[in-house]
Amino acid sequence: MNISQVKDFITKNSLLRENSTVLIGVSGGPDSLALLHFLWTNYPNNKLLAVHVDHMFRGKESEQDLMSVKEFCRKRDISFESTQINVKKYQEDMRVSSQVAARDCRYEFFKEMMEKYEGDYLALGHHGDDQIETILMRMVRGGSSYSRAGMRAKRVFATGYLIRPFxxxxxxDIESYCTNHDLVPRYDPSNEEDKYTRNRFRNHVLPFFKKENQQVHLRFQQYSEQLIEDEALLEELTQDKLNTVIRKQDKDEVSISVSNYSKMPKPLQRRGIQLILKYLYKDTSPDLNSIHIDNLLSFLANEHPSGILHFPLGLRIIRSYDDCHFSFLEKKTEPYSFIIEQDSVIECNNGYELVSETRGYYPEEFKGEHIFVIDPDSVVPPLYVRSRKTGDKMTQKGMKGTKKVKDIFIDKKVDRGQRELWPIVTDSQGTILWIPLLKKSSYEASNLLKDKYILLQYKATKSRGQS
Ligand SMILES: Nc1ncnc2c1ncn2[C@@H]1O[C@H](COP(=O)(O)OP(=O)(O)OP(=O)(O)O)[C@@H](O)[C@H]1O
Incomplete structure (x- = not known):
């Protein structure tokens, strides 16, 4: 690794000022260990603090990661802070993937430490290959232009900035740095597993790029920096134009003139929509992807003068001639009950839908709390989805006896407002089969050799137009 290359990168992007307090997220892996060593050797005028989070995923092994970083710091007289967080529990409570859960917990601790030490910087060990993976993943999944620019080398974080000098x-480069400086990193075996999207890009796409160009990461980094500059300019232009389009803007609602909006250049129209949605959703960023934006763009371009779109979290977009009004639905709390027809989609009035499909084999590729598979022979048809009733009880998968639905809501910390609309799936006898995302009953299919199954999926509603 060329030390001056990293120093130049730090200078060019104004990543570090001398005499600062720099926290370094150190997992114990090669990237962050090399980063800690690099900053300790090359920037001696800064006050360093290594921070480590044990996610408690791998028992004793991950505890040893913590001990090894601690020992590394002790030998070099570098300050060290660590925490152990039960990420599995957080994951279950918040119903997110293990990677998202680990990230949330980690950043929370980083923030706490920045505040405690009045940190100027939090340095992380992401490198150019991570950047390629991030950009490609976001392109494949779809997202805003900013997100397609990947990770920033520097952004505001807590009391200072988050920086990525590598x-x-x-x-x-990093592996050879570790070898040359006798650093002995810890290795996390989950970094290799193909079950994570990022690892699939790492294992299957990156080798091809590297064969084409050994230094491909520099091309991606340049692309990222230029895209961020372009986007900043385009956002400014969009904001200016939007001022001529917006008729009314309140805390939870926005109205625009469709004709003025249509006069905006196409690239600004897309960005204008993104700005409006960002304004309305604020911190509650729902799972919006490019399909949502595309639907909304064609809705606005549609010659039909009126219609309505339903977006996640109850955002309603109503078009009436030249006016398009974005506002959040008043929460309806009337009880409901619908028959689940074969191969149907039922909107649950809370921004989610229940999709029912018939399968001729056990659909083992579908897993998770948003999925329920039923053996039709074990229930009395038809199936229903309904709101809760007083006294509801259900049997729980893998447990004896029954449990009150009310207690399930309390255990899972579902707030009262949401409980009234939360869907409950039953058979025609009223037996509760499933509470999506919260609890599965003992009626989930256990015989995997049948030739018919009902697959239920609970997912965020895609925006759908009705003229
Ligand atoms: N458990 C942790 N404790 C402290 N910092 C962490 C931890 N996990 C990740 N980080 C920080 O976030 C960066 C990116 O993490 P990620 O898991 O994506 O990368 P990685 O390739 O596993 O990095 P490393 O080789 O440093 O483990 C790491 O380089 C490190 O700076």
């Missing part, structure tokens, strides 16, 4: 390096 974005100009690739993985093998």
């Amino acid at each position: 974005l100009c390096l690739n993985k093998s």
